[in-house]
Amino acid sequence: MDNSQDIAFAEDQKIWVDVSLGRRRFLQWGLFSTVGLTATSIGGFFLRYLLGNSLQIKAGEWVDLGAVADLPSGQIHKVTYSYQTTDAWKRIKREGMLYTYRQEGHDTYTALDATCTHLGCLVRWQEAAGHFSCPCHEGTFTRDGLVVSGAPTKPLRRYVTKIENGRLLAEI
Numbered sequence: 327m328d329n330s331q332d333i334a335f336a337e338d339q340k341i342w343v344d345v346s347l348g349r350r351r352f353l354q355w356g357l358f359s360t361v362g363l364t365a366t367s368i369g370g371f372f373l374r375y376l377l378g379n380s381l382q383i384k385a386g387e388w389v390d391l392g393a394v395a396d397l398p399s400g401q402i403h404k405v406t407y408s409y410q411t412t413d414a415w416k417r418i419k420r421e422g423m424l425y426t427y428r429q430e431g432h433d434t435y436t437a438l439d440a441t442c443t444h445l446g447c448l449v450r451w452q453e454a455a456g457h458f459s460c461p462c463h464e465g466t467f468t469r470d471g472l473v474v475s476g477a478p479t480k481p482l483r484r485y486v487t488k489i490e491n492g493r494l495l496a497e498i
């Protein structure tokens with residue numbers, strides 16, 4: 327067999343080198359590639375089957391905060407809530423606390439998470455001072471949840487709210 331087309335002169339090494347792929351190596355490479363792609367495809371389908379929808383980002387849960395009649399405007403209301411959700415394969419109960427209020431003359435409610443954005447302590451509404459305060463590191467927030475002083479650097483988390491059938495709902 328004439329391999330004269332498959333060799334080349336390596337200028338840096340000053341020698342002739344075989345640059346042919348070779349039939350056997352070509353077939354091995356093709357076989358390994360095919361097996362690798364097939365295994366990856368089957369593995370991907372199997373993994374998808376095992377994980378199900380557990381990795382999907384879920385839309386927020388709407389939780390019931392109570393009857394609007396019990397949440398009069400002009401006051402700040404502390405509300406606890408709970409809801410059932412799925413965490414991977416388990417049904418679990420989640421609970422939380424927020425503050426909600428309706429500004430005079432407005433149709434919508436503001437809902438602020440009671441969890442301090444510094445290290446997660448629960449803030450309290452201080453009626454006399456007119457702000458939320460966190461007992462842990464002297465964080466204070468305005469009525470709208472903005473940072474006034476102390477360790478926190480981020481505002482309190484704000485939830486979207488809506489009223490349905492006379493009840494206030496928040497998207498958690």
Ligand code: FES
Nearest residue numbers: 442444445460465
């Ligand atoms: S946890 Fe609230 S100020 Fe640190």
